[in-house]
Amino acid sequence: MTPAQIALVHLAKKRLGWDDDMYRAVLFKLGGVLSAKELDQDGFALVMEYANSWGFRSDWRERTYGKRRGMASPKQVDLIRDLWRKWSGADDDAGLNRWLERSFGVAALRFATPDVASKAITALRSMIQRKKKEKAATGGP
Secondary structure, eight states: OOHHHHHHHHHHHHHHTOOHHHHHHHHHHHHSOSSGGGOOHHHHHHHHHHHHHTTOOOHHHHHHOOOOTTSOOHHHHHHHHHHHHHHHSSOOHHHHHHHHHHHHSOSSGGGOOHHHHHHHHHHHHHHHHHHHHHHHHHTOO
16 A cells, blocks of 8 residues: 555545544455555555545546556556547547447456557557648648
């Protein structure tokens, strides 16, 4: 657990109004621990997913989905979004998800495995290069 992840768990507790008994029960049930510092990455992901089901929202969780075993890393997620913005010219998650489904059979970025993320990154880089070449060929900016 990183200090930022621990702080995020504490922020969720505060925003959701969980008392100490509720907080400890969630940590124990989902992570098998009594302190956020003792959570492993899987436990952290479960606690944050549970907090989200209660209505907690954080930019970090929404943007990167956190570290999840068997899923794209937060760095891959951020890079894919960055490349999509460069290619499409918009911060459009719905459009990105449609492209991922058409191209890789993944319904949304949050379901991308490391392999799919790697392929998506390669494809987006190629698409951006093609777009640059087409603009250069037509004399566009």
